[in-house]
Amino acid sequence: MEKRIVAVTGASGVIGKVVVKKLLERGCIVRAFVRNESSFHWQMDEKLEIIRGDINDNKILYKLFTNTYGIIHLAVEMDSSLPWKTFKDVNIDSVKTILKLAPKTSRLLLASSVVVYSDTGKDARDEKWDLKKSGGVDKYIRSKLLALKLTRNSKRKVITVMPSTVIDHEIFGREQFMTTNPIIKWLWNNVGGGIPGGLMAAVGDRGRIMNFVEVRDVAEGIILALEKGKLGEEYILSGESITTGDYLEEMSKRCGKSYLKIRIPRFCLRLFGLGEVVNMNFTYEKAKRYLGYTPKWKL
Secondary structure: OOOOEEEEEOOOOOOHHHHHHHHHHOOOEEEEEEOOOOOOOOOOOOOEEEEEOOOOOHHHHHHHHOOOOEEEEOOOOOOOOOOHHHHHHHHHHHHHHHHHHOOOOOEEEEEOOHHHEOOOOOOOEOOOOOEOOOOOOOHHHHHHHHHHHHHHHOOOOOEEEEEOEEEOHHHOOOOOOOOOOHHHHHHHHHOOOOOOOHHHHOEOOOOOEEEEEEHHHHHHHHHHHHHHOOOOOEEEEOOEEEEHHHHHHHHHHHHOOOOOOOOEOHHHHHHHOOOOOOOOOEOOHHHHHHHOOOOOOOO
């Protein structure tokens, strides 16, 4: 993809900043779209252009999308303490806007999430698995479900990727919050031990299965999907499935962090506007077969 123009929304996010870096390493010209208030800074690069603004501003998006080979839409809201309007603007309305404005000549990739799927049970499931009926009180899951339905019903065919629970091994033992809620922060640091993914792993029984994928593997999968993915298809970008008990034990050793060996009852999540936790056991076989995606990071 050398010298091709690729636009990336949500470019300062956990996944976005890694995608931008990998695209630049491939020789792409990258237009990185970020919110006005974003304080993230990249190293200077003549192939990188930073565009700031509102994700639903048509004028800015026209500039962002002009003459692009590909568009990677990663912008997302996850902070459960924010109002539904924010989730609607960022997670749903932006999809409507991009489906409408993206040039037909550009390859369009949208990021969803495996959180849209129902409880997998203990067996590994693929892209054909049933969706949740609703997100319930969880604004993030609800918005992701609605956005996916928009995408599936659109005349504009896109490539959709579904990452599992994303962790960054380079920040093990350091804080990275997706919420401003002080109670959740305390639980994250103490019950979850400050371990990436630790708080959600502490919910429910120790035998519940989750699937974790390292952010650099996800970023690589996204770029492979942009290059090789078939329009109208969905690809799960997952990693290793493991029980929550085993995950906490292993990650506490790697992070050098201790955690409270108590379990948070599932119903407690509703108090913080979060959905019920479920088994999340997913296979990446389709992405491996058609994209060449193979996650390198292992627990």
